[in-house]
Amino acid sequence: MAGASIKEVARHAGVSLGTVSNVLNRPDMVSPSTRQRVLDAIAELGYVRNDSARQLRAGQSRTIAIVVLDVTNPFFTDMVRGAERVVEATGAMLIVCNSGEDGARERRHLELLEEQRVRGVLITPVGDGPQPHLEKLIDRGIPVVLVDRGTGRASRCSVAVDDVLGGRLAMDHLLDQGHRRIAYVGGPLSIAQVAERHAGAAAALEDRGAGAELRVAATTSLTVMAGRRAAEDLLALPARQRPTALFCANDLLALGVLQELTARGLRVPADIAIVGYDDIEFAAAAAVPLSSVRQPREQLGRTAAELLLEEAEHGEAHQHRHVVFQPELVVRRSSDQPRRARR
Amino acid sequence: MAGASIKEVARHAGVSLGTVSNVLNRPDMVSPSTRQRVLDAIAELGYVRNDSARQLRAGQSRTIAIVVLDVTNPFFTDMVRGAERVVEATGAMLIVCNSGEDGARERRHLELLEEQRVRGVLITPVGDGPQPHLEKLIDRGIPVVLVDRGTGRASRCSVAVDDVLGGRLAMDHLLDQGHRRIAYVGGPLSIAQVAERHAGAAAALEDRGAGAELRVAATTSLTVMAGRRAAEDLLALPARQRPTALFCANDLLALGVLQELTARGLRVPADIAIVGYDDIEFAAAAAVPLSSVRQPREQLGRTAAELLLEEAEHGEAHQHRHVVFQPELVVRRSSDQPRRARR
DNA sequence: GCAACTGGATGAAACGTTTTAGCCGCTATA
DNA sequence: TATAGCGGCTAAAACGTTTCATCCAGTTGC
Numbered sequence: 001m002a003g004a005s006i007k008e009v010a011r012h013a014g015v016s017l018g019t020v021s022n023v024l025n026r027p028d029m030v031s032p033s034t035r036q037r038v039l040d041a042i043a044e045l046g047y048v049r050n051d052s053a054r055q056l057r058a059g060q061s062r063t064i065a066i067v068v069l070d071v072t073n074p075f076f077t078d079m080v081r082g083a084e085r086v087v088e089a090t091g092a093m094l095i096v097c098n099s100g101e102d103g104a105r106e107r108r109h110l111e112l113l114e115e116q117r118v119r120g121v122l123i124t125p126v127g128d129g130p131q132p133h134l135e136k137l138i139d140r141g142i143p144v145v146l147v148d149r150g151t152g153r154a155s156r157c158s159v160a161v162d163d164v165l166g167g168r169l170a171m172d173h174l175l176d177q178g179h180r181r182i183a184y185v186g187g188p189l190s191i192a193q194v195a196e197r198h199a200g201a202a203a204a205l206e207d208r209g210a211g212a213e214l215r216v217a218a219t220t221s222l223t224v225m226a227g228r229r230a231a232e233d234l235l236a237l238p239a240r241q242r243p244t245a246l247f248c249a250n251d252l253l254a255l256g257v258l259q260e261l262t263a264r265g266l267r268v269p270a271d272i273a274i275v276g277y278d279d280i281e282f283a284a285a286a287a288v289p290l291s292s293v294r295q296p297r298e299q300l301g302r303t304a305a306e307l308l309l310e311e312a313e314h315g316e317a318h319q320h321r322h323v324v325f326q327p328e329l330v331v332r333r334s335s336d337q338p339r340r341a342r343r
Numbered sequence: 344m345a346g347a348s349i350k351e352v353a354r355h356a357g358v359s360l361g362t363v364s365n366v367l368n369r370p371d372m373v374s375p376s377t378r379q380r381v382l383d384a385i386a387e388l389g390y391v392r393n394d395s396a397r398q399l400r401a402g403q404s405r406t407i408a409i410v411v412l413d414v415t416n417p418f419f420t421d422m423v424r425g426a427e428r429v430v431e432a433t434g435a436m437l438i439v440c441n442s443g444e445d446g447a448r449e450r451r452h453l454e455l456l457e458e459q460r461v462r463g464v465l466i467t468p469v470g471d472g473p474q475p476h477l478e479k480l481i482d483r484g485i486p487v488v489l490v491d492r493g494t495g496r497a498s499r500c501s502v503a504v505d506d507v508l509g510g511r512l513a514m515d516h517l518l519d520q521g522h523r524r525i526a527y528v529g530g531p532l533s534i535a536q537v538a539e540r541h542a543g544a545a546a547a548l549e550d551r552g553a554g555a556e557l558r559v560a561a562t563t564s565l566t567v568m569a570g571r572r573a574a575e576d577l578l579a580l581p582a583r584q585r586p587t588a589l590f591c592a593n594d595l596l597a598l599g600v601l602q603e604l605t606a607r608g609l610r611v612p613a614d615i616a617i618v619g620y621d622d623i624e625f626a627a628a629a630a631v632p633l634s635s636v637r638q639p640r641e642q643l644g645r646t647a648a649e650l651l652l653e654e655a656e657h658g659e660a661h662q663h664r665h666v667v668f669q670p671e672l673v674v675r676r677s678s679d680q681p682r683r684a685r686r
Numbered sequence: 687g688c689a690a691c692t693g694g695a696t697g698a699a700a701c702g703t704t705t706t707a708g709c710c711g712c713t714a715t716a
Numbered sequence: 717t718a719t720a721g722c723g724g725c726t727a728a729a730a731c732g733t734t735t736c737a738t739c740c741a742g743t744t745g746c
Contacts, residue, residue, distance in 0.1 A: 003402075003483070005702055016726045021704060031724065048483070051458040052404070053702035055395035056731050059346075063455075071423055071439070077415040084441060088448070093455045096414070096439035098427060105431070112436045115394040136389070140346070224624055255628045281567055282625040285598045287632070348732055359696045364734060374694065396732035399701050 004045035013041035024049070055117065063093045064308060065113050066122040066147075066301075067106060071098040073222075073252065074280040075297055076124070079147065082301025083122060090309060092119065099126055101221065107133050118142065120308040122301075124149050128192045143311040143318075147304045149192055157307040159300055159323045163193050166293040166327040167200020170247045170275045171214075173291070173329055175204065178339040179245035179273065180212045185230050185257060186249025187218040194222075194249045197277060201247055215243065222249060227256020235264055244272060244339060251276040251283045254290055258334065262287055273335040289332035296325050347388035356384035367392070398460065406436045407651060408456050409465040409490075409644075410449060414441040416565075416595065417623040418640055419467070422490065425644025426465060433652060435462065442469055444564065450476050461485065463651040465644075467492050471535045486654040486661075490647045492535055500650040502643055502666045506536050509636040509670040510543020513590045513618045514557075516634070516672055518547065521682040522588035522616065523555045528573050528600060529592025530561040537565075537592045540620060544590055558586065565592060570599020578607055587615060587682060594619040594626045597633055601677070605630055616678040632675035639668050 006024075010017040015034055022030050023038040030038075041047075055061045064087050068076040080096055087094040097113070099106035103126045110133045113121060120143040125131055128149070137144055138155055146158040174182055184201055186194045198216065205214050217234060219226040230253065234242060248254035254276030261268055268274055268288045276283055279294035303323055311318045353360045358377055365373050366381040373381075384390075398404045407430050411419040423439055430437040440456070442449035446469045453476045456464060463486040468474055477487055481498055489501035517525055527544055529537045541559065548557050560577055562569040570591065577585060591597035597619030604611055611617055611631045619626055622637035646666055654661045 006704095007702075017703090018705080018726060018728095019724085022725090025704075029724080034724085046479070046482070048454075049458045050399070050460065050702050051455075052395045052398035052460065053731090054458075054704075056393070056399055056702080056733085057704045059731075061395070071414070072417060072420040074415060074417075077420065080414055080441070081443075084443075088451075093440075093452070096441070097436075098423070098439070100424075100427075108431075109436070111391075112394075115392045115397075117393065117395065139389070140391070224628065255625070259628045282598070282628070285567065285602045285625070285629055287628060287630050289630070349734095350732075360733090361696060361698095361735080362694085365695090368734075372694080377695080393732050396701090397734080399703085399732080400734045402701070 004047045005050070006047070009038065009041045009045055009047050012045060013037045059117070061117050061119055062091070063095055063116070063118050064120045064122070064305070065095050065097055065109075065118050067097045067099055067109055067113075067124070069099055069101050069124050069126065070222075071096065071100075073250075074282070075250070075278045075295070078280075078297035079301035079304075082298035082303075083305040084301075086302050086305035086309065094305075101126055103127060110134070110137065113137075114140065114142065120144070120312050122147055122304050122308060128190055128195075143308055145304045145308045145311075148300060154320065157304075157311060157320045157322065159304045159307065159325070161295045161300065161325045161327050163196035163327075164200035164203065166277060166295075167197040167202075167247075168204045169200075169327065169329040170197075170277070170293055171201040171204035172208075173331065173335065174245045174247060174273065174275060175209055175212060177245070177273065177335065177337070179243075180209075181215075181241075181243045182212065182245045182247060183215045183217045183234065183243040184247050184249070185217045185219060185227070185253055186222070187216075187220060187226075189216075189218070191222075197247075197249055217246075219249075219253060222253055224252050224256035224259070227253035227258075228260040229256075231257045231260035231264075235261075235266075242272075245335070246272060246274050248274065248276045251278045251280045251290065251292055254292070254334075255282065255286055258287055258290065269333065269335050269337045273337065273339075275329075275335050279330050284332065286334075288334045291332045291335040292330050294328045294330050300325065347390045348393070349390070352381065352384045352388055352390050355388060356380045402460070404460050404462055405434070406438055406459070406461050407463045407465070407648070408438050408440055408452075408461050410440045410442055410452055410456075410467070412442055412444050412467050412469065413565075414439065414443075416593075417625070418593070418621045418638070421623075421640035422644035422647075425641035425646075426648040427644075429645050429648035429652065437648075444469055446470060453477070453480065456480075457483065457485065463487070463655050465490055465647050465651060470533055471538075486651055488647045488651045488654075491643060497663065500647075500654060500663050500665065502647045502650065502668070504638045504643065504668045504670050506539035506670075507543035507546065509620060509638075510540040510545075510590075511547045512543075512670065512672040513540075513620070513636055514544035514547035515551075516674065516678065517588045517590060517616065517618060518552055518555060520588070520616065520678065520680070522586075523552075524558075524584075524586045525555065525588045525590065526558045526560045526577065526586040527590050527592070528560045528562060528570070528596055529565070530559075530563060530569075532559075532561070534565075540590075540592055560589075562592075562596060565596055567595050567599035567602070570596035570601075571603040572599075574600045574603035574607075578604075578609075585615075588678070589615060589617050591617065591619045594621045594623045594633065594635055597635070597677075598625065598629055601630055601633065612676065612678050612680045616680065616682075618672075618678050622673050627675065629677075631677045634675045634678040635673050637671045637673050643668065 097109045276292040279292040283290040440452045619635040622635040626633040626635045
């Protein structure tokens with residue numbers, strides 16, 4: 001009962017092995033009566049297809065992998081949900097791998113995925129350098145779609161949100177509110193998004209911020225804990241150098257900052273205003289509802305999956321595309337209090 | 344370059360096919376000089392093992408799956424992280440599947456996993472009835488470990504947290520604070536945890552709550568949105584019937600409730616106290632820091648993975664075990680204001 | 687000098703599918 | 717009546733591994 005093969009099913013139903021395969025894969029090529037006999041045998045033996053054998057023959061699997069930077073970050077899990085919908089609609093399976101921002105783990109995952117001859121990979125790669133292991137996948141003919149990272153490479157599709165624009169939106173808003181000493185909380189800058197959001201903010205300052213300054217409060221990761229530590233560092237500054245507004249590279253950081261600032265008795269936004277990035281579900285539920293730059297997360301995943309499936313389908317004929325979505329600023333209480341300009 | 348097989352590697356290195364396999368699997372059974380020649384050939388051809396063929400021969404894969412109810416819920420992602428660590432330490436791969444609380448999707452996933460002959464499955468099943476598809480996996484000899492659900496079945500291991508105790512802790516605390524009209528927010532009750540947390544609360548009331556009442560505010564899911572809707576319903580009650588304290592079946596609900604209550608001008612905990620469940624990272628960062636029942640999430644995942652690996656290793660000799668962890672109440676501001684008993 | 691080992695390699699079988707070429711008996715066509 | 721075509725099926729090859737029985741050439745022990 002535990003491991004019937006197609007062969008035993010065939011014997012049981014009194015037909016040839018190929019016929020069973022036909023029942024499974026092209027049921028209408030076989031007469032109704034034999035088909036029924038085969039189906040009965042399958043049911044009786046509890047036969048379940050062996051996917052390894054199937055793949056071996058086909059040279060390809062029916063699973064698609066998504067490699068995310070951090071499974072515990074709602075940004076990525078929302079993306080996963082979007083991708084899931086598209087992939088499962090085709091009968092394929094989406095498997096989720098977590099690199100945890102660790103290059104070695106990412107590499108290990110990609111190796112195993114390559115061994116499995118997955119049908120395609122959606123990935124937000126760790127870091128921002130060249131990506132030899134991704135190239136290797138592509139050489140082998142496995143489609144790769146970059147998600148929210150590395151737009152514009154010629155050899156693969158990508159989907160992304162315009163992070164420079166996002167940085168601009170946040171900064172413009174803070175300048176509009178009258179802030180002149182502003183800090184960007186985020187890091188490491190080796191992460192492209194972190195750098196681009198900063199670049200956008202810096203560009204906005206350049207355009208109109210006479211007399212305003214943008215300092216960087218570097219963090220080593222994008223977590224709540226890192227946010228708390230960053231806040232501690234800022235509080236260590238002499239009061240008159242202390243920024244009056246913070247633009248955080250993501251909402252987790254922003255929540256951490258908020259937590260620490262309020263714990264230390266500062267008022268948000270009266271003493272310090274905060275704008276986050278991602279607009280995760282918890283942003284609106286925070287101690288002080290958080291202004292944030294919203295990204296179309298599910299759609300990001302959906303579109304990425306669609307591009308991947310298209311490439312997998314059309315092979316050579318496929319034209320790589322680079323889809324860029326626009327972010328949107330959501331103003332909430334953490335930054336909605338205008339401030340008189342001060343020196 | 345795109346698809347060298349072991350055979351071509353062998354030809355390239357001037358050895359037999361079996362020797363290449365030996366280099367890969369038992370390197371010290373082959374002399375250093377030939378070994379090097381083979382390794383060179385592998386590098387030159389860009390050879391990558393074909394896992395399907397490998398599995399086909401072995402009859403088993405080296406991946407372990409975890410099927411969670413909701414990838415966007417931090418409770419599960421923390422669990423995933425715990426399991427990941429253990430699984431990856433053995434060189435195997437953990438793949439994450441999301442059932443999204445949907446029985447049909449769960450079933451589909453399990454079918455595909457069975458076809459893939461995965462080495463084992465960690466799962467928090469949807470619903471609480473009999474589980475024919477899990478039985479099927481077990482019949483086939485694929486180890487299954489239940490996570491946070493269905494403790495005590497004879498045919499599989501399980502890990503869980505004592506939800507009845509958790510309910511007790513929360514309820515005792517609220518009674519200690521002087522509350523007498525209390526509501527349990529959660530649903531559907533078909534989910535065992537939801538039912539057990541309620542049972543614990545009810546038991547605590549039974550034990551000592553003369554004159555106190557526990558009503559149920561049923562929800563259809565355990566999300567922030569559902570929490571908001573539940574709060575609306577509660578606010579529709581005449582003021583004197585309205586509960587003074589809420590015990591929510593998880594933190595997402597609690598955050599939703601909190602959000603809606605404060606939006607409608609009620610003060611927490613002065614007007615209504617709230618206790619959540621899970622103690623997710625965002626609980627402490629909420630508008631009003633949330634009291635919550637904490638579960639050892641990562642350890643849950645770690646232990647589950649360990650049990651699974653042990654079963655996969657020892658096969659017949661394996662004794663199924665049921666590990667139960669104790670939850671712990673974390674009191675924060677959302678419930679820390681004692682109230683004089685009123686009628 | 688012969689038998690018994692031994693380390694290092696080989697060749698073939700087996701895993702469970704899918705697919706392709708081919709066979710058989712029947713019907714429709716000319 | 718011969719031929720072509722067709723529906724329904726079979727037999728066999730192929731996919732890329734791992735493993736197991738064998739073999740061969742040295743070496744050791746007596």
